[in-house]
Amino acid sequence: MSNFERIQVLKNQEAEPYANFVAEYGSPLLILDCNKVAEQFNALSDALPNIEFFYAIKALPHPAMIRTLLQFNVGFDIASKGEIDLLRLERAQARNTIHTHPIKRDDDIRDALSYGCTTFVVDNIWELEKFVAYRHRVALLIRVSFPNAKTNIDLSRKFGCQPSDVLLLLRKAKALGIHVKGLSFHAGSQCTDSSNHVHAIRQCAAIIEQAEAELGKLLPILDIGGGFPVSYTHSTQDINQFCYPINEALATLPAHINVIAEPGRFLSAPVMESVSRVIGKAERSDGTWYYLDDGVYNSYSGQIYDHATYPLTVFSDGECSSIATLAGPTCDSIDVIAEQVNLPPLRIGDLVIGKQMGAYTSASSTRFNSLETAEIVVINGPSVGLNTIFITHSS
Numbered sequence: 084m085s086n087f088e089r090i091q092v093l094k095n096q097e098a099e100p101y102a103n104f105v106a107e108y109g110s111p112l113l114i115l116d117c118n119k120v121a122e123q124f125n126a127l128s129d130a131l132p133n134i135e136f137f138y139a140i141k142a143l144p145h146p147a148m149i150r151t152l153l154q155f156n157v158g159f160d161i162a163s164k165g166e167i168d169l170l171r172l173e174r175a176q177a178r179n180t181i182h183t184h185p186i187k188r189d190d191d192i193r194d195a196l197s198y199g200c201t202t203f204v205v206d207n208i209w210e211l212e213k214f215v216a217y218r219h220r221v222a223l224l225i226r227v228s229f230p231n232a233k234t235n236i237d238l239s240r241k242f243g244c245q246p247s248d249v250l251l252l253l254r255k256a257k258a259l260g261i262h263v264k265g266l267s268f269h270a271g272s273q274c275t276d277s278s279n280h281v282h283a284i285r286q287c288a289a290i291i292e293q294a295e296a297e298l299g300k301l302l303p304i305l306d307i308g309g310g311f312p313v314s315y316t317h318s319t320q321d322i323n324q325f326c327y328p329i330n331e332a333l334a335t336l337p338a339h340i341n342v343i344a345e346p347g348r349f350l351s352a353p354v355m356e357s358v359s360r361v362i363g364k365a366e367r368s369d370g371t372w373y374y375l376d377d378g379v380y381n382s383y384s385g386q387i388y389d390h391a392t393y394p395l396t397v398f399s400d401g402e403c404s405s406i407a408t409l410a411g412p413t414c415d416s417i418d419v420i421a422e423q424v425n426l427p428p429l430r431i432g433d434l435v436i437g438k439q440m441g442a443y444t445s446a447s448s449t450r451f452n453s454l455e456t457a458e459i460v461v462i463n464g465p466s467v468g469l470n471t472i473f474i475t476h477s478s
């Protein structure tokens with residue numbers, strides 16, 4: 084990514100709203116804007132009409148996300164007891180949830196069932212057998228693998244059966260008396276284009292047809308997973324353009340098939356900004372090093388786990404005149420946010436804003452060096468009225 088795409092320099096006076104947050108709550112901070120959650124949901128539902136959405140909580144497991152999406156009757160994709168507990172606290176209806184983790188302990192199945200979730204995902208015979216004891220209470224989706232070499236986050240290596248194994252699993256489920264109601268896939272996260280979604284939809288359509296012809300088995304649900312991308316530059320992503328081929332492929336499905344999706348990143352990435360401060364600086368042989376109070380062990384953890392590079396905003400009335408490195412606050416040398424970028428001179432105390440920092444950021448932050456994780460300040464939250472703020476801790 085070029086310096087221009089990654090670094091935005093705004094005038095000093097534009098730092099004021101962020102400085103006000105820092106004056107009130109300290110730093111580092113994450114600001115979660117519920118209006119943006121609504122905007123993202125509206126954009127995706129416009130781009131993919133007639134699809135029922137189940138927000139993948141793992142991307143940003145925060146009450147404000149759940150509360151805002153509940154206003155739009157969005158369902159939830161859950162994968163752990165902790166995520167179920169979050170939904171319980173927010174009084175989300177279990178009938179609008181799907182448990183999508185392909186590998187579960189018996190306790191995980193029981194927890195989800197006791198909450199009221201009855202849709203589960205499997206991708207192999209051993210997982211199928213775990214449901215024998217619960218066969219009168221559940222309906223399953225079979226996850227199919229569609230590898231995607233074009234993304235860094237290929238979710239079809241660790242999970243998903245081969246397309247050619249689906250009929251075998253359907254036969255086995257029938258023999259065990261377990262109801263399978265559809266297929267699911269994940270085309271890879273942060274997809275560069277929608278070709279793998281289209282490929283997967285076409286393959287699944289063929290499997291659904293074959294299951295009906297050979298086994299007389301109807302599979303009325305197709306779960307097209309997540310993968311809907313956001314822009315990690317200062318310009319925006321055209322989600323309509325991404326979804327257009329998906330809609331074309333979906334239009335060829337038989338009318339009785341209900342299509343659902345599990346978006347995580349698209350609904351959450353643009354809704355949080357990180358606010359950190361320069362806490363130290365040094366001149367080194369490769370330029371100026373600025374040390375921030377947030378880094379890859381904390382809100383920028385997605386630079387490690389999610390392969391993301393977040394666009395940054397700094398504030399200065401000066402010119403971009405020096406090659407600089409932005410580093411996090413821990414003692415580890417891997418804790419670097421941006422290397423060899425062209426920056427204006429920054430002072431200790433200056434603010435650095437990270438954009439598009441809602442998805443897979445605070446969700447995977449740590450307390451390495453016994454440092455606190457960033458506070459999350461929620462603005463425009465539904466439960467507390469417009470333009471009011473409540474503050475929660477992310478850990």
Ligand SMILES: Cc1ncc(COP(=O)(O)O)c(C=O)c1O
Binds near residue numbers: 269309345
């Ligand atoms: C099963 C499942 N569904 C949905 C998602 C969300 O994917 P994305 O953030 O690409 O929308 C993930 C991400 O890991 C996942 O594992």
